[in-house]
Amino acid sequence: MKNRIRERRLAKGWSQEYLSEIVGVSRQTIISLENGKYNASLVLGHKLAQAFECAIEDLFIFERDENI
Amino acid sequence: MKNRIRERRLAKGWSQEYLSEIVGVSRQTIISLENGKYNASLVLGHKLAQAFECAIEDLFIFERDENI
């Protein structure tokens, strides 16, 4: 699963730290998500989508036959 | 976070086992999700939404100030 977090964050002119405060996670979590270290949870995905004023499906790119 | 998995599954006339095969998880996982034992991951949430032909936000009910 890929995501557009960095792209959307930069479009808003936000730092990683500012975004982490908005959605209530550590800065490390934002770094790891942007660099594809792991996937967000559903709750965090929802909060990020809210921060960027878009749908979850617009922020995360689901590939076919993705592993759980 | 609540969800409408059971409601949507029954509307389709599906058993838990059938749904579990469609989305590629164990039957236990479906039981636990329906009974609110834990939250789905983003990837599983997406697969479930696809199975029910709806958006993730339509299947999961996000509450305000939800913990990560």
Place this chain on the structure above:
DNA sequence: GCTTTACGTAAGGTGTACTTTACATATTTT
């Protein structure tokens, strides 16, 4: 009566989403 179907609980294991702390480095600001 027996078997099948559907749903549920229990218990123990693995991988990962997220945390905290610490340190490094490049760019910008004073």
Place this chain on the structure above:
DNA sequence: AAAATATGTAAAGTACACCTTACGTAAAGC
């Protein structure tokens, strides 16, 4: 030159999202 800002890596811990196996029970079908 020194300080502040932004991004990144590393490492170790915790919680939970999955798994598997096994067993219980109630309803429906043969």
